Amino acid sequence: MLILIQQLLNGLTTGTLFALIAIGYTMVYGIIELINFAHGDLFMLGSFLALSIVSSLGLENAGTGGAVLGVILTFLCSMGFCAGLNFIQDFVVYRPLRNAPKLTPLVSAIGVSFVFMGLGQIWKGVADINFPDVIPNRNLLPTESLRFTAKDLLVILVTVPLMAGLTLFVRFTKLGKAMRATAQNPTAARLMGIDVDRVIGWTFAIGGLLAGAASVIYGLTINTVSFQMGYQNGLYAFTAAVLGGIGNLPGAMLGGIVIGLVRSLGSQYVGEQWTSALVFAILILLLVFRPSGLLGARTREKV
């Protein structure tokens, strides 16, 4: 029983991480119907920046106060960096292609993904790099048979407010309203006086912001970064977005958590080597019986 709870906890923490990246995919898709393949690699670059900051500040040897401040600084830098980079990416690559056929920006996204990967490779090399252990691995629960560490707490403390904040932002602010309007019908939104390009730019920036947060959490909790990590995590996050219903924010969050749980429970009860296969088998089954995903609305035919 304890094992089951432990694996649920494991799944929940990695799942929320996937969810945070998945939001970036799903927001961009929701608004311009582009699957931004470079998103995973943006996440990788964010974690590289975090690694540079953490090691140059020497955070693993700083006291508790220093470490807390340093981690907050790292979060701000990586989030700002990823948000800015994603915004620039939209401005330079996707904006000129706004009226091009759908395949053109899609192929460009694959190209950007390779460019980012190449940059990462030049920046930090090809080997796996150890990310310094800043957050202690101490168990916060009194019993040793169930573990919930400071690292797990960090994941929850950062992801939950971010997701809640995003949901409120999209629902209640003016910009959020503009985003929903643009997602529904860009032409009508433009006719209503919404600056569509600006709204799309903001969407990219917010997606990047979350990827930046995810990248720091990843470094601090998984403790290994490499230039290829964007590909694998991006694939899972994209799967999470599709599983939840692409274009749907709560769907991406749910999809991420489902994937995290399938991985941890699959490893416990089926076998470690089957976990990836299991994730995609579930995706296929779901798409057969519910093509729009767990929470996705039925797609309207756009004219």
Add this chain to the structure above:
Amino acid sequence: MKISSLRFFATLLLLPACFGLAAGQDSNVIKIVSSLPRTGSARGQTDTIVNGIVMAIEEANHRVGAITIQYEDLDDATAAAGQWTAEKEAANADQAIKDPDVMVYIGTYNSGAAKVSMPKLNQAGILMISPANTWPGLTKPGKGDPGEPEKYRPSGKINYVRCVPADDIQGVVSADWAKKLGLLKVFILDDREVYGKGIADLFQAHAEEIGLKVLGHEGIDAQAQEFKPLMTKIKAAGPQLIYFGGTTQTKAGQLVKDMLAVGLDAKFMCPDGCFEDAFIDSAGADNLQDRALVTFGGLPPERLTGKGAAFVANYQKKYGKIPEGYAVYGYECGKTALEAIRRAGKKDRDAVRAAGLTIKNFDGALGRWSFDKNGDTTLRTMSGNTVKAGKFVFMAVLGED
């Protein structure tokens, strides 16, 4: 202007062709090539192997009798893959075969790569000497998969020898070592690759034979980013030791981190694929402190005696640092190549190949050893190492009882 520059370029184009022809016709030049992963995380190891080869050739002043020795260092890895690729290894073998001066091919580092180039080089009759391949099936009948090693020898002759003991020895002595250390309950993991799964299976077979309790054996997905669920499951089984058949490149470092992350306090044993500084870099020195148990097919540099100790001293003088574990094997392979050429006494691929296999009681840096009828070294000495303060530290000599 236009014509003269055209002529200039034409001459430029022709120049190397002239040299190429001249070199091709020179019967007094023999070329040794090596094919190792020179890009990616194995780079640290292969740098020192290449240094070892270069030292062996330089000590002979690039000459064997009247023959001049040239050396070329080929890369079988790509930056994009971060490790060896079958395409690159095949291309290296083809390049060696097409160059009539190439008589000896030193390589490969990865057993999987050897499977690609062995049949090609066998048909061309080029002597292949490996400093690092440990998959038993490459040479030993009945120790590998069905059809091995015959499928690497389409010509029917043997052209492949290795200076490093194979995994049928390493897997066995690892299990013995675990028992000697009192680690009786073990969980086995492997990376589902030729080398990793092979050695993990051999470890398991011997562990069960000598009465260790094997709690389970699972394959991991080397592309996965973290293994906390797996480690949670293993923790419940309560092992004293986790044995991982795999390499630095297949996530050995991450396994150690996740083992600690779930609060599993056990030792972590892995084979020579992790005996490199890159393993310590990726796992974090603190995490490995007194926890990692790494076996290696031979003695670590600081334990070598006689010619081996002289090699380590010369290496330090020349390159300013202590060689990594495989450097001495690079050196020994270089020496073996020169010895084969000396015994053949002429520039002929088949003569050099046949001469290489006759090397017996060779007094080298690793001690006195011979090649047996399969092309394996008769050396059986292994060492067990741990990590202290971010460095590998020798613990015990294995397999000598």
